[in-house]
Amino acid sequence: MNIILQCEVQYTQILKRYFNTYFQNITYIQYNNHLVNAIFIKQIRSIQDIKEMETLSFYHLDFIFLIENGEYMFELLEYNPLTFVRLSHIEKDIIHLIEILQYKERGLGTILNFKSGYQTIRINSQRIEYIESYGHYVFIHTESATFKVREKLSQILRKLKPLGFIQIHKSYIINKAYIQKKTSTYVYMNSHTCLPIGQKYKSQLK
Structure with missing residues (x-):
């Protein structure tokens, strides 16, 4: 190298x-x-x-x-x-x-490409804690930064599902490796972020 x-x-x-x-x-x-x-x-x-x-x-x-x-x-x-x-x-x-x-x-192949405007952002999937859909944008939250991209949450889930990610809400995908604890209605991440669990996604966390 x-x-x-x-x-x-x-x-x-x-x-x-x-x-x-x-x-x-x-x-x-x-x-x-x-x-x-x-x-x-x-x-x-x-x-x-x-x-x-x-x-x-x-x-x-x-x-x-x-x-x-x-x-x-x-x-x-x-x-x-x-x-x-x-x-x-x-x-x-x-x-x-x-x-x-x-x-x-x-x-x-764990470095993933995401479109941000006319640019491409490359992120190591293991550094992603959770992904949030808000309006027309998706926010990728990593340990050190947040990136705004214009992709559908469903498209991102297809990239990440084989890498240990699950959808817990219509607006959230999480990296299972970052789960600190969970209740019947919320997931608490290592960053102390509290995310809601949608009713139709509860089976994903069993």
């Missing part, structure tokens, strides 16, 4: 420590004008960093962006990143990143 790191020294050291622990076949390569297939990890600190992406987008690269919280996230979605690493939650998000890279390395 080829990795290009373009970030501050302190973050480079943290990333390398994790990568060298979890992966055996890693080659760190330098950024140049003749890029091969690689994973490009870039720290975004300003609009200028985003402008530099216009050139990089022509290469066969998978992007991962280091950002301050959610800053510039919307603008960066255009480049279909594998994920974002928030500097304020760097250790937690790197663990998420490692899982994505492990799936990618093994060729497992």
